Amino acid sequence: MECPFCNPDKEALLYEDGLIRILIDSYPANRGHLLVVPKRHVESWEELREEEKLALLRGMELAMEKLRGTLKPDGFNVGMNLGRAAGQTVPHLHLHVIPRWEGDCRSPRGGVRKAVLDLEDENLNLRERWVRNRLSGEEIERLRAAFSRK
Template identity: 45%
Template structure:
């Protein structure tokens, strides 16, 4: 993997931030580490294989990622998917970012959830992420 900007040292951890401690095995099980971003297993997985893609630099918002961080994030999401395909053989994926507290973010360090999905893991998966809000019944969309 080549990126326009190489990192020569780790960013300074933000006090108390779980994601700023990728070297702490009690907090993070790191699967892949790039120059700017890493992939970790989710501590409270929504499904078998659930991982998160996290920038090493402490940054709250997805919209504040540098172009280099965004590029490496994209590449590591794809790499993580290939790894999860080999290990768990899911039938699909949900990819999500909780941007802001109103959207459900609980750790103020941007991270992208890559959640393997399996046929039958929910009764009716139609509508996907729309179900985080009320009034999203897919049977009413054509009404």
């Protein structure tokens, strides 16, 4: 299988530098869901070099800044699924940056801690939700323009 983060779809690519890429998530948990990925193919946190770890954090901050400026979210969920047991489906380390708005779900309490509850993720069975959560062409262009202004 070809790695989708090593060879990303050009439409999904918002930003890249020597160490990271910022991509639009293909299966967004919410509108504006972005991924920050190291350019070098690594599967685990331990494989990252220190400069890549710092670049991921800078990428997270950049993604949040650009999302704040274009989509105006009220908050964010940020996290990584490290290993298959933790739900990692693409074997290339990646950081999720998920914008959140007041009222976007029934009960946001617990945030990422809900990941360890034995509850089915409503997004995984609702393809129409992925489609609904995808950004419009206009929103993508506004976000792309924001990243080009770095």
